[in-house]
Amino acid sequence: MTGLSGHHVGLTVTDLDETLAFYRDVLGLEVVAAFGVDGDAFADAVSVDGASARFAHLDADGIRLELVEYDPEAEAAGSPELNRPGTAHVGLAVDDLDAFYEALPDDVPTISEPRTTATGTTILFLRDPEDNLVEILDA
Incomplete structure (x- = not known):
């Protein structure tokens, strides 16, 4: 192999x-x-x-x-949720998450404002136009 x-x-x-x-x-x-x-x-x-x-x-x-x-396009399976097995997301890092968040266009849906987790990583989840989850985190 x-x-x-x-x-x-x-x-x-x-x-x-x-x-x-x-x-x-x-x-x-x-x-x-x-x-x-x-x-x-x-x-x-x-x-x-x-x-x-x-x-x-x-x-x-x-x-x-x-x-x-x-x-042809397949039937939609419903919106992905973070805790559903099989859910995928794209993770991208930025140098300044707060500045990135402030610069987002108003029509971009976010799950929450940037949050710092217990590991010390600051994250933000947003959705693209297809409802896919995109995680933005501090580099």
């Missing part, structure tokens, strides 16, 4: 353009690739008849974030 190395963290979204704009324009991540995939090999690989997808890859200081919009 070969050794594994990290490649990306993926989020499936319903509106790639809106979600990409959020991660690029609001959170300041750099787009490193944008592409589409279709055909029988892709549909077989993802086990979705006739599937095609649009992808955007963003750089989060060494972590590649992959946003993917599928056609």
Whole structure:
């Protein structure tokens, strides 16, 4: 067996353009690739008849974030909650969480104001336009 190395963290979204704009324009991540995939090999690989997808890859200081919009789209499973098994989130660090929080646009939903946990880490959870959870923490 070969050794594994990290490649990306993926989020499936319903509106790639809106979600990409959020991660690029609001959170300041750099787009490193944008592409589409279709055909029988892709549909077989993802086990979705006739599937095609649009992808955007963003750089989060060494972590590649992959946003993917599928056609056809699956039925929504409901909003993710932090304590539900299987829930995913993207974690991003900033140098000054309070300044980041103050600069957030008013229409970005947050779970709470920045909070310092028992470990001394200050965190903030917000939601992207697709309702995915994004954790912002002090670097």
